[in-house]
Amino acid sequence: MSTLKVFSGRSNRPLAERIAKQIGEPLGKVEIKNFSDGEIWVKFTDNIRGADVFIVQSTNPPAENLLELLIMMDAAKRASAHLVAAVIPYFGYARQDRKDQPRVSITAKLIANLIAEAGADRVITMDLHAPQIQGFFDIPVDHLYSSAVLVQSFRRRRIPRLTVCSPDVGGIKMARAYAKRLEADLVLIDKRRPRQNEAEVMNIIGDVRNRNILIVDDLIDTGGTLVNAVKALRSNGAQEVYAACTHPVLSGNAMEKLKNSGLSEVVVTDTIPIQGTLPTIAVESVARLFAEAIERTYKHKSISSLFDVDKG
16 A cells, blocks of 8 residues: 655645644655745655655645645656645635636636646645535545534534524525534625625624624635624624634735724634734634545545534
């Protein structure tokens, strides 16, 4: 049987180290550096001929994170690895998943093509912005869900009179899954987005008066959607407002917005390293989920049990 090797790019080494620790193996040795002009150079210092190689790398900005992943996969393929798996905790460019206006790129499909062309045999990722992006790949994709971790986190908090809120129509399926497993009510915010990175809350579908609210979403970018949702919920009589978001992109002045948002707590995962800290931000690790997915893939076992949040 081939050997299992886990390597890390530079985008999220702390998570890769946690994954390797869960597996019980040290991270593989790889040398990554930049030439003086910024060009990326990669060399695997471990022998990976015939090995099953799992490369952990989120593709959040800057774009060098994506390029680094592509170069690492190409190097692994050329070093005669038996299998090359891209473990992408946060899949960047997933929001550009359709041609919603003239003369724009379907960038999510482009990235999927690049990953396959660079040598990936399969992809393991978490909470894609649009689940149908799995179909953009011509290689197997294992799509994990952070709800296995986040639902348990909020069960432990035992928040009374809890109502789960989806901040837009696109997130209603995720919110319904949380509401079912937390035995909570469900409400929806009807939102209009006039332009990129701007969100305007229109109205709330459902009753939030005197309820504690949990907003669930796949990511926090500028924080505008989340902050506007909190304002709308509070103006309609909500009490404590919490948030559970998988990917803490937190671009621009998002941290400042969250600090002044009035949120009681924001729970995120470690798919992206957070720059800075806030007392109201709690981080739950998804290392165990990825470790189990990697081990099951290596041993040719089913990973469908990881999709059941009640086993998280």
